[in-house]
Amino acid sequence: MFLASYLLAALAVILAWPAPILLSRARWTARSPESALVLWQAIALAGGLSMIGAMLTWGLEPLGDNLLQGLRGLTSLLLDGSPDAGLDLIHVFALSAALLLTVHLVFTLLLTYYKIRKQRSRHRDLLNLLSSPSADSPRTLVINHPAPVAYCLPGGGGSVTVLSNGLLELLSPDELQAVMTHEKAHLDQRHDLLLWAFAAWRSALPWLPTSKLARTAVNELTEMLADDHALKTSDRETLVRAIAVVAAGERPEAGAAVTAGVGDPAKALLGAAETETFVTAHRLRRLLSPVPALGRAAQSAVLLGSALLLAVPTVLLVAPGLAS
């Protein structure tokens, strides 16, 4: 079983370091955000699985040829307490580390969920007092603020889209429609669940730079998915104009490019932004010079690759007697 644990460790390293870096630099992801998102999830899941699995199989090695035998051995060891089973300190250490990592990951996932829920419900409370329902659209609130802002607040059945007065004054009806469809896609496709998982992954492994990379990439891909959804009912030009106008915070003079005042009207409100990300720039580039969506064969290959990524550590974990 040593071989299995070394293979798992190698896989964990690949999935923790080079794989996310390569994927975050890949250009094809913009051509098929769905399959890229599946691949990101597979990398994170398989990464976590092989990290834990490597330590587990290594620690259980003296007790059996595979995971099941090892676990059975461990159970009888713990129940009967026979001291001569051959688990020395270093194996106990590996097993404890595997257990700790598992608990840590699950606990962080739950804690992040709790924090997000709390922030959302506090936000929602204030929102209920400060905003008024939109006359034109269901599940939409309007808040009295001059900056052009649109966002959605997920919350299972009670999710809402929020628009500011500033936005309503700035956008034409068809641009507004594009914005609303974009936000509705976030809510309908439950992007919040993905963002929650990757936010938790980031909090759980803050020393792993690629966990931040993953979070940013997943965020960007969900934005692209929502853009694609908006394009089903709005034309490309309208969506681009809506993005440019909201990013600029003002409507450009006729003729002048939408460039003069690009900058966040809310900037005064903030300190320096936490990270330099280029989500909006990437979205615009993708909309302005469209590349064809990834072909069916390539998409299938990505999905197959994701499935394999999950299958490999699973097989390594349970495969009997790889070492013998």
Added chain:
Amino acid sequence: MATLGDLERAVMDVLWSQNAADPDESGLTANELRDLLAQATADGADGKELAVTTVLTVLSRLEKKGLVQRGRDIRPHRYRAVTSREEHTVELMHEVLGSAPDREAVLARFIGTVTEQEAEALRKILSS
């Protein structure tokens, strides 16, 4: 005024306008509040009289949420809004526009924060 949420809203509206009109005022009692609420809804359709206990329930909920503070020195207790409506709006927008680490997971903005560098990139994309 159907739901508790609507009532909270109405109560805050009264307290906020009271605050704006006279910031030094020590606040309103539940009875005064009920009368003001009745006035505000007089031209509304339902016109049903609110019970003071209902107003008190709403007030204690708002107090728990940190929106209302209660003066306990004298009875009956007097209630006032913690801050103005505008300050709450600023607080809310700060959450939306700010760059708290997990902001994207809490709520999804149509356009995220555009940094100086990204603004530069946007200009290039749009002018090409």
